[in-house]
Amino acid sequence: MAGQFECKPIGFVLSPFKEKGDAPSQGRENEQSSQIVIFPEYAKGLDGLSPGRQIFVICWFDRSDRNVIEVHPRGNPAAPLTGVFNTRSPARPNPVSLTLVIIESIKDNVITVCGLDALNETPVIDIKPYSRGIDESKQFLKTE
Amino acid sequence: MAGQFECKPIGFVLSPFKEKGDAPSQGRENEQSSQIVIFPEYAKGLDGLSPGRQIFVICWFDRSDRNVIEVHPRGNPAAPLTGVFNTRSPARPNPVSLTLVIIESIKDNVITVCGLDALNETPVIDIKPYSRGIDESKQFLKTE
Numbered sequence: 299m300a301g302q303f304e305c306k307p308i309g310f311v312l313s314p315f316k317e318k319g320d321a322p323s324q325g326r327e328n329e330q331s332s333q334i335v336i337f338p339e340y341a342k343g344l345d346g347l348s349p350g351r352q353i354f355v356i357c358w359f360d361r362s363d364r365n366v367i368e369v370h371p372r373g374n375p376a377a378p379l380t381g382v383f384n385t386r387s388p389a390r391p392n393p394v395s396l397t398l399v400i401i402e403s404i405k406d407n408v409i410t411v412c413g414l415d416a417l418n419e420t421p422v423i424d425i426k427p428y429s430r431g432i433d434e435s436k437q438f439l440k441t442e
Numbered sequence: 443m444a445g446q447f448e449c450k451p452i453g454f455v456l457s458p459f460k461e462k463g464d465a466p467s468q469g470r471e472n473e474q475s476s477q478i479v480i481f482p483e484y485a486k487g488l489d490g491l492s493p494g495r496q497i498f499v500i501c502w503f504d505r506s507d508r509n510v511i512e513v514h515p516r517g518n519p520a521a522p523l524t525g526v527f528n529t530r531s532p533a534r535p536n537p538v539s540l541t542l543v544i545i546e547s548i549k550d551n552v553i554t555v556c557g558l559d560a561l562n563e564t565p566v567i568d569i570k571p572y573s574r575g576i577d578e579s580k581q582f583l584k585t586e
Contacts, residue, residue, distance in 0.1 A: 303502050303565070305449040308535050340535060343511045346528035350584040353527075356538055358447050367487045383497075383569040384490035386576070391452050391484060392567045394500055396540070398577055421447070423536045425527040430585045432530070433542055433577070440494040441574045 307421035309336035315417050322415050332414040334422055341407035351401045352428040355414060358421045359393035366390060451565035453480035459561050466559050476558040478566055485551035495545045496572040499558060502565045503537035510534060
């Protein structure tokens with residue numbers, strides 16, 4: 299097993315959130331649109347996606363601290379410390395984000411989405427379509 | 443924006459799927475248990491997780507082809523080619539997987555889960571708790 303892997307951006311985010319503190323804690327908490335610009339060499343990978351579809355956008359939060367193992371949830375110092383893998387904090391050993399958004403439009407290699415929580419120029423590393431069969435919670439179980 | 447990023451494993455999978463072809467297309471399609479062994483230096487990051495919780499496990503599918511942009515969904519040659527970002531194929535520019543699983547037990551740095559679709563010894567790069575508020579589909583929208 300290799301010690302580490304080279305993760306390469308497939309594109310980047312254009313968003314109204316320019317600096318830490320501008321972005322909402324979660325994308326769902328805003329109705330701002332963002333653009334995802336896919337590099338031309340990966341643009342054919344978008345074939346089949348269409349407006350109204352829900353996709354997981356996976357970014358590399360390049361401005362996040364990678365040395366965090368425990369956090370106060372949602373940055374609230376009154377909340378007890380918990381393991382970072384028990385939170386959605388952007389600060390974590392691999393600053394991989396996961397945000398479910400709705401496609402508003404696609405034009406060539408640019409996807410406009412609603413609900414993304416990434417800072418402007420954040421690298422995007424993957425896009426996956428939401429699939430009810432595999433991504434839907436088993437409701438009777440504990441979620442949070 | 444950096445050209446690439448160093449992604450480091452936080453642990454690895456112990457699973458009954460030893461080779462490509464052994465693993466189910468999707469974890470939901472099996473009821474096998476797998477273990478996730480978290481390296482000791484990250485083990486405190488698990489604090490707060492408990493049996494019955496649902497978590498997204500994000501792996502680095504290190505045996506997948508990274509040069510794939512279009513695929514036949516589910517490897518079926520009769521299905522028309524589509525963009526890889528419109529599928530959950532493990533072969534993609536960054537072989538990042540996303541699987542929602544259920545925690546069966548946690549003992550120290552080892553989590554036993556049900557529903558993982560990773561080959562044995564697959565590196566794990568992140569774990570995120572499922573959160574209904576941000577991960578649940580907006581049902582009225584198109585999903586697949």
